[in-house]
Amino acid sequence: xxxxxxxxxxxxxxxxxxxxxxxxxERRYAQSVQDPxxxxxxxxxxxxxxxxxxxxxxxxxxxxxxxxxxxxxxxLNVSANCLDRHLAERGDKTAIIWEGDSPDQSRHITFRELxxxxxxxxxxxxxxxxxxxERVTIYMPMxxxxxxxxxxCTRIGAVHSVVFGGFSPDSLAGRIEDxxxxxxxxxxxxxxxxxxxxLKANVDNAIRTPGGAGVKTVIVVRRTGGSVNWDGxxxxxxxxxxxxxxxxxxxxxxxxxxxxxxxxxxxxTGKPKGVLHTTGGYLVYATSTFANIFDIREDDVYxxxxxxxxxxxxxxxxxxxxSNGTTTLMFExxxxxxxxxRIGKVVDKHQVSILYTAPTAIRAIxxxxxxxxxxxxxxxxxxxxxxxxxxxxxAWEWYHRVVGxxxxxxxxxxxxxxxxxxxxxxxxxxxxxxxxxxxxxxxxVRPAILDNDGTLLEGVAEGNLVISDSWPGQxxxxxxxxxxxxxxxxxxxxxxxxxxxxxxxxADGYYWITGRVxxxxxxxxxxxxxxxxxxxxxxxxxxxxxxxxxxxxxxKGQGIYAYVTLQAGVEPSDELRKALxxxxxxxxxxxxxxxxxxxxxxxxxxxxxxxxxRILRKIAAYEFDGLGDTSTLADPSVVDNLINxxxxx
Ligand code: WTA
Numbered sequence: 294x295x296x297x298x299x300x301x302x303x304x305x306x307x308x309x310x311x312x313x314x315x316x317x318x319e320r321r322y323a324q325s326v327q328d329p330x331x332x333x334x335x336x337x338x339x340x341x342x343x344x345x346x347x348x349x350x351x352x353x354x355x356x357x358x359x360x361x362x363x364x365x366x367x368x369l370n371v372s373a374n375c376l377d378r379h380l381a382e383r384g385d386k387t388a389i390i391w392e393g394d395s396p397d398q399s400r401h402i403t404f405r406e407l408x409x410x411x412x413x414x415x416x417x418x419x420x421x422x423x424x425x426x427e428r429v430t431i432y433m434p435m436x437x438x439x440x441x442x443x444x445x446c447t448r449i450g451a452v453h454s455v456v457f458g459g460f461s462p463d464s465l466a467g468r469i470e471d472x473x474x475x476x477x478x479x480x481x482x483x484x485x486x487x488x489x490x491x492l493k494a495n496v497d498n499a500i501r502t503p504g505g506a507g508v509k510t511v512i513v514v515r516r517t518g519g520s521v522n523w524d525g526x527x528x529x530x531x532x533x534x535x536x537x538x539x540x541x542x543x544x545x546x547x548x549x550x551x552x553x554x555x556x557x558x559x560x561x562t563g564k565p566k567g568v569l570h571t572t573g574g575y576l577v578y579a580t581s582t583f584a585n586i587f588d589i590r591e592d593d594v595y596x597x598x599x600x601x602x603x604x605x606x607x608x609x610x611x612x613x614x615x616s617n618g619t620t621t622l623m624f625e626x627x628x629x630x631x632x633x634x635r636i637g638k639v640v641d642k643h644q645v646s647i648l649y650t651a652p653t654a655i656r657a658i659x660x661x662x663x664x665x666x667x668x669x670x671x672x673x674x675x676x677x678x679x680x681x682x683x684x685x686x687x688a689w690e691w692y693h694r695v696v697g698x699x700x701x702x703x704x705x706x707x708x709x710x711x712x713x714x715x716x717x718x719x720x721x722x723x724x725x726x727x728x729x730x731x732x733x734x735x736x737x738v739r740p741a742i743l744d745n746d747g748t749l750l751e752g753v754a755e756g757n758l759v760i761s762d763s764w765p766g767q768x769x770x771x772x773x774x775x776x777x778x779x780x781x782x783x784x785x786x787x788x789x790x791x792x793x794x795x796x797x798x799x800a801d802g803y804y805w806i807t808g809r810v811x812x813x814x815x816x817x818x819x820x821x822x823x824x825x826x827x828x829x830x831x832x833x834x835x836x837x838x839x840x841x842x843x844x845x846x847x848x849k850g851q852g853i854y855a856y857v858t859l860q861a862g863v864e865p866s867d868e869l870r871k872a873l874x875x876x877x878x879x880x881x882x883x884x885x886x887x888x889x890x891x892x893x894x895x896x897x898x899x900x901x902x903x904x905x906x907r908i909l910r911k912i913a914a915y916e917f918d919g920l921g922d923t924s925t926l927a928d929p930s931v932v933d934n935l936i937n938x939x940x941x942x
Contacts, residue, residue: 300726303702311722312588318723325736332737333765337364337577340616341378343546344368352763354790356783362550363574363765370544371553371576372448375615376408377544387620390594390643391437394484394626402437412542414445417534421476421510425450425545428474428555432456432465432492434483435625438514438531439601440611442478447553450545454555457602458483460882462495466504468557471567472772475507480514481521486630493521549573555772556604558710559822560781561811567772568710576616578714578766582735583613586704587647587676588721596622597649604710605680609649628654633661637669649678651818652688656848659691666695676721678704681818682850683806689728707731707806709792713766717804730803737764742798747786757810758796759789812906814843814851819884826887829880830855833873835863840896840904844913852888854913856896865892891938895931908932912939
């Protein structure tokens with residue numbers, strides 16, 4: 294590992310204007326972990342406080358006395374930090390560049406214009422009776438109104454729950470029900486790659502289920518003008534509501550530990566959990582990490598390709614950039630539309646200086662060869678970023694050589710919905726890069742590697758990645774289920790935050806994330822619980838039982854492999870296979886669709902009935918050697934059966 298190719302900090306990053314040199318990093322990192330209170334007291338001032346904090350950190354990772362509080366006696370407002378504080382100096386600067394699905398459509402929105410719209414929409418929400426602390430569900434395409442809606446919630450202290458537009462009505466309803474929201478903000482339709490997505494119709498369908506029954510108000514942005522059903526007692530056009538509202542609104546003073554947003558994410562068991570982030574710590578962490586990791590300069594045009602429905606779209610499309618007064622580009626479309634050169638063309642069109650995207654997108658573009666990308670110049674780029682899943686060295690090298698023209702460092706940023714912001718990452722002016730390694734911890738972050746017994750491993754090691762102390766952006770609870778928060782993250786190993794990822798550490802202290810060690814899949818950088826896909830499959834009449842595992846996939850990183858046992862008397866067929874895939878798409882959404890279904894007359898279970906997933910993962914990966922001891926299985930012959938099925942399929 295440590296012999297991997299090393300890319301030193303390029304000369305143009307050692308010049309003045311770069312935020313962190315190698316020496317700065319070592320010094321500030323040491324200070325940040327030796328005296329976190331002092332470090333974060335200072336860093337906490339990068340945001341504006343309505344009432345300054347006097348306490349910095351109050352944390353215990355002890356499961357019996359778990360608490361995580363940062364800046365707890367301070368008051369601030371996220372929207373005021375993203376908008377109002379920039380008006381004097383940057384009022385006419387572009388806050389959001391919107392690039393539509395079609396290459397002919399784009400818009401520039403200044404900080405002043407965005408501020409006015411957010412104030413108007415804050416007034417709309419208040420008029421609709423939305424109160425501080427109330428949950429508002431946002432189910433939107435990638436249009437500026439999504440940012441307006443999120444910022445307006447934070448402005449009045451409402452807690453937003455953004456649900457990715459690719460989720461099904463049932464998934465949406467489950468999330469609406471879990472956080473008891475009565476207001477949904479959506480659009481008539483989304484537009485991606487020239488195809489429309491029926492968002493309003495999905496909301497209507499969600500509301501028809503018991504989970505969505507509590508919704509009283511639906512606010513609809515007109516995006517495509519496509520026809521929609523309308524319930525006059527409940528549905529309102531965004532533009533009608535906005536037309537009459539004042540563009541003035543005084544941002545609400547929020548306590549640092551007041552809830553800011555909920556974002557549902559998949560765990561290794563059960564339903565998705567509502568990850569809750571709070572106001573002060575989250576904003577400080579998003580603002581600090583964004584500035585340092587992307588080495589932000591005043592004239593940057595920054596582009597993060599993530600959807601607002603994921604945490605990256607919260608911290609590094611919206612809050613981190615806007616809090617820093619950075620121009621952020623929001624892209625409605627997809628990399629392959631109208632052709633595979635789109636990303637480079639958007640970079641040229643808007644003179645993007647920083648591009649932050651996911652390995653799955655890089656691999657998909659790379660597969661088309663260099664030519665589509667080389668149709669653009671990309672001379673405006675100075676920094677590249679990667680997020681969401683491990684980036685294989687081949688994709689890293691291609692990203693560096695072709696997209697970045699050998700010139701741009703790559704920040705491979707490791708983090709999670711739970712962490713609120715990036716925890717392990719290079720800093721462009723400070724860190725020599727190794728393709729495939731997320732490198733070193735951010736300031737204040739204390740990663741450690743434990744073996745399965747919880748023993749701390751020093752030096753060169755491989756095992757479970759845990760974090761030994763809190764950082765301000767850490768999630769505070771699972772909404773409505775604090776016990777699940779404690780059980781999931783603080784019980785596996787005592788006194789530390791368990792990430793669910795495995796990692797190696799090399800002789801230079803660099804971290805290499807090896808992927809999830811639990812039953813969470815990472816499909817195209819999207820998290821999916823095996824349990825969710827299994828429960829969708831068994832909800833189909835033909836299915837008796839199912840076990841879902843990940844398997845290596847060239848583009849997606851991981852694909853979804855489902856073993857399905859049919860009900861007695863049901864015959865397997867290709868039609869049934871298609872029907873099951875369609876069923877999962879309907880139940881959860883297209884991102885959960887299995888890539889492969891194997892008929893399994895039996896599943897490998899222990900005598901106590903536990904499914905041996907380790908064996909299923911190996912068979913799916915076509916690794917038939919080293920299946921380990923199968924003698925403890927209730928019926929060892931099922932393994933041969935599955936291997937034969939795999940070879941035949
Ligand atoms: C994975 C996305 C390797 C990891 C921000 C983590 C990564 C999960 C990286 C969280 C990276 C994210 N290298 N793996 N740079 N970034 N992951 O919650 O398995 O959608 O636990 O947050 O993605 O996914 P989530």
